[in-house]
Amino acid sequence: MGKQAGDKAFPCQECNSSLATMSDLKKHTRIHTVNKLCKVCGLSFPKGSKLQKHMQTHKGEKHFPCEVCRNSYSTKSNLKIHMMTHTGEKPFSCEICGSSFTMKSSLKIHRRTHTGEKPYSCQVCGSSYTSTGGLQVHMYAHTGNKPHSCKVCGYKCIARSAMRDHMRIHTGEKPFSCEVCGRAFSARSSLNKHMHTHTGEKFHSCAVCGTAFVTKSDLKTHMRVHTGEKPYSCEVCGSAFTSSSGLKSHVRTHTRENHYTCAVCGSSFATKYGLNTHKIKHTGEKPSCDICNASFSAKSYLKRHMRVHTGEKPYSCDVCSSSFADKYSLNTHTRTHTGEKPYACKMCNSAFNTLNSLKIHSLTHSGEKPFTCEVCGAGFSEKAKVTVHMRTHTGEKPYHCEFCGSTYASRQQVTRHKRLIHGYVKKV
Template identity: 40%
Template sequence: MACLSALKRHAMTHTGERPFKCSVCGNGFRLASTLKSHAMIHTGEKPYKCSLCARDFIHSLALKRHMMNHTNEKPHKCSVCGKAFTDSSTLKSHARIHTGERPHECPTCGKTFGHLSNFRSHTKIHTGERAHRCPVCDKGFLEAKSLKNHLMTHTGEKPHKCELCEKEFVQPSALKVHAMIHTGEKPHRCPICDKDFRNSSACNRHIKSHSVEKPYKCFVCGRNFADLSNLNFHMKCLNH
């Protein structure tokens, strides 16, 4: 019987069936236990607490990974660039930077993603689902973490501070990218010309520059760009 239920759960990975629905946001899950954990996002419940810094978590695995930050334990190392990680799943996601693998494809528009979380966020663009609303301005967001970051624009809170120059940031990811200015780290490499970048979005924009398609043209010098933001930056340089 146990084998049969395990087989049924596995079959859902192929059929896409998600019978357990969240009553708040409508997200579906294969397992009742996963739905139970998800519900804590809405209730704010975080039962697993760090004994060293009092930070709390929804999942025990998240707490275990967090504890490695205190011990600086990073047992999983990338064989390509040597960067180390606290868990194997993060290493697996990181490896896609080098391989270019993007296994998650949107069934609506065909856009592909290297990370499942990015794929899930993207699919909500098509459904228009914005279940998380700001109590101040009523703006809707696809994810609870986006709402949390947005609320800081009202409070002015910037809890993540650079230890070297004391510049403050709303998001930890922004601080992480900023810190690379001091360390010189550029972990994202173009597979075509080996140019390195601090963040994946800049790297992806650069990769487009190798393609034939460059639809954005500078009316001053006639140079073409694959990305609108690159054209805008170019125009600012010309004006200066």
């Protein structure tokens, strides 16, 4: 009985993969035979010609430039493949799902997502991959080698694709555009993530506070808010961060690298957030709250403000379980347990647990009262005191005692009342 189409009757003795023909099996077996080994990255090749071609990626020789854009390539075949990104040609299609590819090898790798085949295994830890490229990138995790270095700022990374995305920070190139709103991005992954803002899809939810995220990586980073984990540390000052992007932005405060430049006035900033906040000075546009119309200089401030309406408090204290709407409030609260007062007055050596408290205290030395009542002209050192004072004119008393119902103009007055009249002591 003859072999039917689709049967895979030739098994590999090394990894248990099955191939359709003996010829395919022989080609596959070369994966496990170290015929030609790259001395730089340890990747093996079945032919010396392929090793020679691979070595050009380490030498950085790129003799074949693209006439459309400024990219150059180490081989003529790589240039031919690249040209398809300009023509849009994708001649190789998957017969299962219809996905199209510019290279036959890419289609072959893609098919393994359907078959589950991962023929390339790491000899160190046993992890397996669908392509040699995936294995190569993985091997750098063991060696610590980051072969791709930015000639502009010195940034290093493992994958060539990551370096390609990074270089667009310097060139300003944004080749990936959203078909819905026209917004452009420097990386395809950023565009894919952005598309969820139109569909509203957020598949990854936090089990602690219920906040939903577009990507699994965003959820993973968010979870560190609850766990307190900060795996990324600055080698200069030791400051720790929950994300690699946070560390990257912080490091620029030491190197004074400003990669983000304002197209209007030329001012430069270390972070994209700093640039976006600055742009508001030119446009006058401020993100505003749909509920109370309050406006803010940055989206992050609006996001934090919205928790006033939703009541969400995702930041919890590990000591007393008190929860807060923002990280700054949690850090300030934590000092009530540790007794830490990092902000010291240079005039009298008094110390405070927040910078704002120090600023307010400093006014007692200067005698300055920058906040004035519009009704009677009385001056105050704090804006909050003006707000409380204004209630003497309006008669407003928004704070009440839960024991007897007495009302007061400030929270401090209620606390003092409860302590003196009811003997109330706040539990810590």
